[in-house]
Amino acid sequence: MGNKQLTMDSGLGFLVGQLTHVESKLYEVQYPEITYPQVMPVSTEAGEWATSITYFSMDGAGVAKWIGSKANDVPLVDLSSKKTVVPVELGGIGYDYSLEELRQAQHLNRPLPQLKANTARRGYEEFAQRVAMYGDADAGYEGFVNNSNVATENVVAGVSTDTKWSEKTPAEILFDVNTALSDVNVDSETVESPDTLALPAAQWDYIMGTPRSDNSDTTIAQYIATNSPYLTGIDKIVKLKELKGAGAGGTDRMIAYTNSIEKFKFHIPMPLRFLAPQPKGYSFVVPGEFKIAGTEFMFIGSLCYRDGI
DSSP: OOTTOOOHHHHHHHHHHHHHHHHHHHTTOOOTTOOHHHHSOEEOTTOTTOSEEEEEEEEEEOOOOOOOTTOOOOOOOEEEEEEEEEEOEEEEEEEEEEHHHHHHHHHHTOOOOSHHHHHHHHHHHHHHHHHHHHEETTTTEEOSSOOTTSEEEEOOOOTTSOOOGGGSOHHHHHHHHHHHHHHHHHHTTTSOOOOEEEEOHHHHHHHHHSBSSTTOSSBHHHHHHHHOSSOOSGGGEEEOGGGTTOSGGGOOEEEEEOOOTTTEEEEOSEEEEEOOOEEETTEEEEEEEEEEOEEEESOGGGEEEEEOO
């Protein structure tokens, strides 16, 4: 074979051994802008073989009444169900290494560069983030920040006659937050108790750094976290960049919601996985595949949108 001469066959063997190192490091990298695993439940329960996900949402009604001891007209409850089928879509992304790159790595006794694999995974995570938040029209998905069935209202104007938080007093901002959280609870007749508040980056930064009042050492966010009957801590106020411009007329949107897998979930039946490298010309391609089925809302009343903040 000559002194370290690399052929397609020996290159494939060298690459397979190197990829063990590459993939062991792949998922150690954290991407700060990828937030969907933190702000919503992620489900892989459908499994990689799934082509669609079917779920049933149920509703029931029944009214009791007085009856006689020999009555035969006992009032019966009525159940209704809605069947929804969510398609599972197959996606892919990959990377490659040329024979020249393999020769240099082998000659210098260095591991293959990690950048290509990291970039491929980054591409997958960005795609998943986009589908989770905005949905995908071609696949028929709606997203977390733009579902057409979610109750949506504009926040009320403050004393400045503006709805934007940058123009409002802390008391007016507290009113907007408390109203949104309360509306989910009240509109569901106390069935739903929202435990999370999602804000655009600018508004999140504002309430995290702005005092509750001129003579207070407590920020607006700290006051909300301490006094809200729904939120259990300041970590329940989350930053979500996709909410900028997500509201009606391109305004910024706030979401009050219950962060529970019983209420909604983002389906990833098959997270990204890389297949065996495949020869292609003077290179080896490492293909990756994944399956996504969008964001599913089982209880649409567990959240609300408030626009204009």
